[in-house]
Amino acid sequence: MTEAELAARLRDEVGRTFGRSLHIRTIDTGSCAACESEIRMLLAPHYDLTRLGFFFTPTPRHADLLMVTGPGAVGMDHALRLTYQAMPDPKVVVAVGACPLGGVLGPDILTHGSIQELIPVDVVIPGCPPSPIALLHGLLVATGRLAARVNPARFMTAPPPAPGKTA
Amino acid sequence: MAAWFLRGIRRRVVTTRYPRGHDPWTADLPAPPAFDPGALTVPLANAVASVCPSRALWLDAGDLVLDLGRCTACGRCLEVAGTGSRSSSCIELSTPGPRGTLVRIPIGGSPG
Numbered sequence: 001m002t003e004a005e006l007a008a009r010l011r012d013e014v015g016r017t018f019g020r021s022l023h024i025r026t027i028d029t030g031s032c033a034a035c036e037s038e039i040r041m042l043l044a045p046h047y048d049l050t051r052l053g054f055f056f057t058p059t060p061r062h063a064d065l066l067m068v069t070g071p072g073a074v075g076m077d078h079a080l081r082l083t084y085q086a087m088p089d090p091k092v093v094v095a096v097g098a099c100p101l102g103g104v105l106g107p108d109i110l111t112h113g114s115i116q117e118l119i120p121v122d123v124v125i126p127g128c129p130p131s132p133i134a135l136l137h138g139l140l141v142a143t144g145r146l147a148a149r150v151n152p153a154r155f156m157t158a159p160p161p162a163p164g165k166t167a
Numbered sequence: 168m169a170a171w172f173l174r175g176i177r178r179r180v181v182t183t184r185y186p187r188g189h190d191p192w193t194a195d196l197p198a199p200p201a202f203d204p205g206a207l208t209v210p211l212a213n214a215v216a217s218v219c220p221s222r223a224l225w226l227d228a229g230d231l232v233l234d235l236g237r238c239t240a241c242g243r244c245l246e247v248a249g250t251g252s253r254s255s256s257c258i259e260l261s262t263p264g265p266r267g268t269l270v271r272i273p274i275g276g277s278p279g
Contacts, residue, residue: 095236101268103221103237126260126268128239131196138261152270154257155233157203 021053022143025063027083030073030111034129035097039067041132054139060086065142068119071099072112084119092142095121096135098128194256197240199223199233204275206251207231212274215244215252229274235260236268 026039042049043056057063060083068080084093095115098104101124102114112118125138202215212231216224223237224244245252262268 098221098237098239101234101236103223103234103239106222121264123261123263124236124268126199126236126238127258128197128241131193131258133190133193134258134260137259141261141263150235150260150262150267150270152272155199155201155235155255155270156272157201157251157253 021055022064022139023055023057023062024065024067024139025057025060025083025087026067026069027076027080029068029070029076029080029100029115031070031097031099035069035099038129038132038135039069039096042135044132047132047136049136049139052136052140060084061088063087063091065092065094065139066119067094067096068100068115068121069096070115071102071105072115072118074110074112077118080115080118092122093119094123094125094138094142096125096138097130098126100124101126103128193258196256196258197242198254198256198258199235199238199240199260200242200244200248200252201255202231202233202248202272203251204273206248207272207274209274211248211251215247218243218247226274227271230271231274233270233272234268235270 026036028036041047042054049055060066064087066084066087070076072080084091095101100115100121102116105111105113107113115121123138123142125135127134130138209226212224212226216226216231219238220241220243221237221239223234223239225232240254242254245254260268
């Protein structure tokens with residue numbers, strides 16, 4: 001089975017498992033609350049998260065998807081681990097913003113600098129903070145309802161030179 | 168209305184689709200940089216990498232590597248790179264797994 005076939009099968013299974021209804025639990029591991037502000041805006045009429053079958057839940061025991069913000073404060077280790085363990089399988093972890101991806105704070109005595117060593121991250125949503133439309137895109141990528149496409153050409157203002165011409 | 172309701176019950180379909188196009192105002196949002204590979208030189212790439220406060224830019228094997236996950240779209244590299252760069256206006260950057268956020272930009276200029 002090729003990688004593309006495996007990916008297609010995984011997408012089908014995720015779609016079937018969550019049945020277009022998915023409950024989200026958020027956890028803040030020391031962020032500045034900008035990401036939380038954007039996540040809250042997902043419920044505003046302009047974005048209207050519930051039209052797509054996503055709902056926020058106050059307990060991890062009812063959650064299918066964990067949105068983690070913040071750089072992984074050491075003081076939140078226990079809470080993050082318990083939250084992850086309390087979620088029933090299958091579960092999806094989404095890292096929201098630059099903090100959990102190591103872009104804001106480095107590792108020190110107070111933070112891990114990134115959450116990728118703490119819990120397995122399935123989908124990342126870059127941005128500082130990611131706009132609600134980026135969060136919506138990330139949630140649809142997490143449930144396999146949109147293909148993830150980061151086109152490298154978008155980050156070049158002109159086509160790259162032919163091979164052999166690089167310095 | 169009735170057809171919409173029955174379709175929703177029967178197939179659990181979404182009531183509306185994900186936005187098919189970008190809202191015009193999203194072009195003004197802070198976004199990661201885009202560089203012109205032809206205008207990039209090794210010293211310039213080193214300069215943009217050194218001003219990045221997020222450690223999102225570094226040089227590797229003749230390429231400038233941009234980690235979209237770490238980038239906070241602060242714009243300091245755009246000030247250094249000048250006309251050889253602009254904002255990518257790309258905000259929907261989600262990928263499965265942390266490695267999908269790496270973009271390699273070939274350095275096309277000569278070291279000077």
